[in-house]
Amino acid sequence: MADYVNYNDLYEITSQYIKKEESQNLIRRAYDVANKLHDGQYRKSGEPYIIHPFQVACILATLHVGPATLVAGLLHDVVEDTSYTYEDVVRDFGKDIADMVDGVTKVGQLKFSSLEQKQAENHQHMLLAMGKDIRVIIVKLADRLHNIRTLGALPHEKQERIARETLEIYAPLAHKLGMFRIKAELEDTSLKYVDNAMYNKISNQIKNDSSVRIQNVDHTIDEIKKLLEPYNFENIQIKGRIKNIYSIYKKMVTQNKSFEDIYDVLAIRVIVDSIADCYQVLGIIHANYTPIPKRFKDYIAVPKPNMYQSLHTTVISNDGFTFEVQIRTFEMDKVAEYGVAAHWAYKENVEYSKEKEQFEIASKLKWYGELIKFSEEEEKPTESKDFVDTIKEDILQANVYVYTPTGEVIDLPKGATPLDFAYKIHTNLGNKTVGAIVNNHIVPLDYELKTGDIISIKTNKNSFGPSENWLNIAKTSHARHKIKSFLNKQNRDILIEEGKKNLDIEFKNNKISNYDLTDEFLEKFQKNNINSIDDLYLEIAKGNLSSKTVVSKYQGEDIRVVDEAISKQIEKNQKILTTNSDTGVVVEGLTSPQLKLGSCCNPIPGDPIVGYVTKGFGIVVHHINCTNLKNFQRERLIDVSWATNIDRKYPVSIKIYAKSNMNLLLDIMNTISANNMSILAINASSTPNLETIVKLKVMCPNSIELEKMIVNMKKIKYIYNIERDNL
Numbered sequence: 001m002a003d004y005v006n007y008n009d010l011y012e013i014t015s016q017y018i019k020k021e022e023s024q025n026l027i028r029r030a031y032d033v034a035n036k037l038h039d040g041q042y043r044k045s046g047e048p049y050i051i052h053p054f055q056v057a058c059i060l061a062t063l064h065v066g067p068a069t070l071v072a073g074l075l076h077d078v079v080e081d082t083s084y085t086y087e088d089v090v091r092d093f094g095k096d097i098a099d100m101v102d103g104v105t106k107v108g109q110l111k112f113s114s115l116e117q118k119q120a121e122n123h124q125h126m127l128l129a130m131g132k133d134i135r136v137i138i139v140k141l142a143d144r145l146h147n148i149r150t151l152g153a154l155p156h157e158k159q160e161r162i163a164r165e166t167l168e169i170y171a172p173l174a175h176k177l178g179m180f181r182i183k184a185e186l187e188d189t190s191l192k193y194v195d196n197a198m199y200n201k202i203s204n205q206i207k208n209d210s211s212v213r214i215q216n217v218d219h220t221i222d223e224i225k226k227l228l229e230p231y232n233f234e235n236i237q238i239k240g241r242i243k244n245i246y247s248i249y250k251k252m253v254t255q256n257k258s259f260e261d262i263y264d265v266l267a268i269r270v271i272v273d274s275i276a277d278c279y280q281v282l283g284i285i286h287a288n289y290t291p292i293p294k295r296f297k298d299y300i301a302v303p304k305p306n307m308y309q310s311l312h313t314t315v316i317s318n319d320g321f322t323f324e325v326q327i328r329t330f331e332m333d334k335v336a337e338y339g340v341a342a343h344w345a346y347k348e349n350v351e352y353s354k355e356k357e358q359f360e361i362a363s364k365l366k367w368y369g370e371l372i373k374f375s376e377e378e379e380k381p382t383e384s385k386d387f388v389d390t391i392k393e394d395i396l397q398a399n400v401y402v403y404t405p406t407g408e409v410i411d412l413p414k415g416a417t418p419l420d421f422a423y424k425i426h427t428n429l430g431n432k433t434v435g436a437i438v439n440n441h442i443v444p445l446d447y448e449l450k451t452g453d454i455i456s457i458k459t460n461k462n463s464f465g466p467s468e469n470w471l472n473i474a475k476t477s478h479a480r481h482k483i484k485s486f487l488n489k490q491n492r493d494i495l496i497e498e499g500k501k502n503l504d505i506e507f508k509n510n511k512i513s514n515y516d517l518t519d520e521f522l523e524k525f526q527k528n529n530i531n532s533i534d535d536l537y538l539e540i541a542k543g544n545l546s547s548k549t550v551v552s553k554y555q556g557e558d559i560r561v562v563d564e565a566i567s568k569q570i571e572k573n574q575k576i577l578t579t580n581s582d583t584g585v586v587v588e589g590l591t592s593p594q595l596k597l598g599s600c601c602n603p604i605p606g607d608p609i610v611g612y613v614t615k616g617f618g619i620v621v622h623h624i625n626c627t628n629l630k631n632f633q634r635e636r637l638i639d640v641s642w643a644t645n646i647d648r649k650y651p652v653s654i655k656i657y658a659k660s661n662m663n664l665l666l667d668i669m670n671t672i673s674a675n676n677m678s679i680l681a682i683n684a685s686s687t688p689n690l691e692t693i694v695k696l697k698v699m700c701p702n703s704i705e706l707e708k709m710i711v712n713m714k715k716i717k718y719i720y721n722i723e724r725d726n727l
């Protein structure tokens with residue numbers, strides 16, 4: 001065997017925490033298999049290939065992972081790069097390890113149309129595998145860390161691509177897992193390849209920073225040491241801390257600050273034994289320096305979503321210089337550096353259960369639970385790019401932390417609004433949202449949430465649901481996806497309703513009052529891709545199929561004959577209309593009935609209607625849902641229908657519920673005139689809880705136009721709900 005790598009180097013680390021002989025034998029066996037399989041393969045640097053999996057295993061060992069994860073690290077490239085298959089790994093090392101190796105292995109066999117697509121497919125494969133087993137991503141991060149350390153040997157173009165991919169997906173993953181050490185190294189090394197000039201500039205500035213700042217920090221550390229001395233803390237560590245280069249770079253670029261402006265480049269960290277000690281140290285610091293208001297954060301009581309715990313405070317020194325102090329226990333310090341790896345470090349003699357570990361991690365790391373849920377969701381995006389983008393945007397970049405009224409932390413991406421919050425909690429909550437209250441103030445739905453906000457969502461059972469402009473307000477892919485599917489379904493429902501009305505009218509015009517569309521009949525439309533009665537209505541509403549054709553097929557008649565019948569019918573209706581106070585309503589068998597539209601329910605063309613024969617006023621036409629109908633005598637109800645070619649407008653009453661706003665009435669009136677309607681009456685009243693109810697009577701040609709106008713009206717931000725009055 002080659003002695004390019006010394007197995008003892010790995011053993012030295014693993015033997016510190018893996019004592020069982022059978023575990024050590026397993027690792028040794030995996031090392032030998034990998035060594036043999038990669039024999040004769042070389043890296044771009046010219047070194048034997050085995051160096052790579054070996055170093056990956058060493059990185060994993062410093063994280064104190066268990067034997068199975070170490071074996072997966074040693075074997076992680078064998079399926080991709082050698083003749084050894086997944087089945088071989090199952091046979092020699094078991095399914096558990098084989099699945100980990102498979103999760104890290106790239107999707108190879110498929111042909112990709114582009115590099116982007118290939119990358120997206122691989123990310124999706126990895127994220128899905130990670131949702132099943134967190135150890136996959138630990139191995140992948142160790143793999144990426146060694147690759148980025150040795151990126152120098154690759155051609156420039158490839159270096160930059162790998163560095164960008166690392167910044168986009170692997171560093172955020174490490175961050176979300178609380179693995180600060182690995183995250184910082186991934187970021188800083190990647191920056192070297194992505195923006196070499198800035199990398200050199202910042203690292204030189206850190207090295208050569210001879211400003212008073214460093215002296216001040218050294219001086220202040222001494223000062224604090226003296227301050228704490230009399231309290232006899234048993235174990236205490238005080239050190240200056242240097243931010244990672246990439247986070248300084250990001251602040252300089254995104255906040256457009258100069259290096260000198262970033263005053264927290266240097267900070268002081270105090271590490272003690274217990275939580276009680278942490279608060280005592282905080283008390284001593286605050287008693288001796290002036291704390292800056294609102295800069296104190298208690299991440300011990302409320303940990304960050306990546307499990308980070310610490311007390312943070314920014315104080316002013318006696319020389320008037322500002323610095324940050326972080327106070328934490330040794331245990332917290334380990335979690336702050338190694339995150340999930342420290343929290344779930346391998347424990348010998350405790351039987352390992354993947355299911356138990358997955359469950360524990362999902363309950364500690366909320367986003368990981370979301371990833372698992374999202375991976376299993378049926379409605380998830382089908383394109384791998386959309387899948388990966390959703391995870392990147394909604395989960396990995398979700399670094400704004402807000403609270404529910406019960407104190408639950410919800411993480412959202414920057415720019416997220418109350419709608420994103422509502423949909424993240426539950427789809428039904430999102431769909432019924434009419435307003436939001438943030439920190440006890442009513443805010444518009446497009447309010448940008450900030451870390452620390454406490455949000456409660458105002459809902460209304462009768463809400464018409466999301467409107468088109470919610471797509472401009474929602475920032476997360478998750479919320480947008482849910483809004484889109486609601487709108488698609490709603491549009492479909494409206495169209496089905498419209499198609500049914502069309503067909504009803506056509507049947508009535510042909511003197512068919514009760515029609516029954518059987519499955520057998522629907523078969524005649526199979527070539528139109530119609531498989532259900534809803535499909536039929538839908539195609540009619542879309543204009544792909546005429547209701548005339550349907551009726552003529554129903555009657556078994558030739559279309560031309562029917563056309564003639566229809567034009568005769570229309571002619572007749574027109575005659576009726578001209579002789580009858582133009583209500584637009586037709587009554588079978590009567591050439592000049594005395595007709596009136598009910599002023600209670602104000603029916604308009606397209607509405608389902610019924611006539612009521614009164615004593616003395618002739619026939620009064622009501623909407624079928626009119627609240628007065630239940631008091632009427634059934635035997636006096638008669639069939640009536642709308643004429644097909646009505647050219648007039650009708651009064652219709654609607655009721656609007658809205659958040660009180662100066663521009664409300666103006667916006668409503670603009671919407672009405674933009675929809676070519678005119679106002680007959682308007683009346684607004686306010687309720688004590690800042691709600692306004694507007695009663696509106698407009699002139700409107702038919703129910704389809706009304707529906708369109710209401711869709712537009714719903715785009716007015718502060719409107720919660722709209723309904724037809726008296727129905």
Ligand code: MN
Binds near residue numbers: 052076077143
């Ligand atoms: Mn590798």
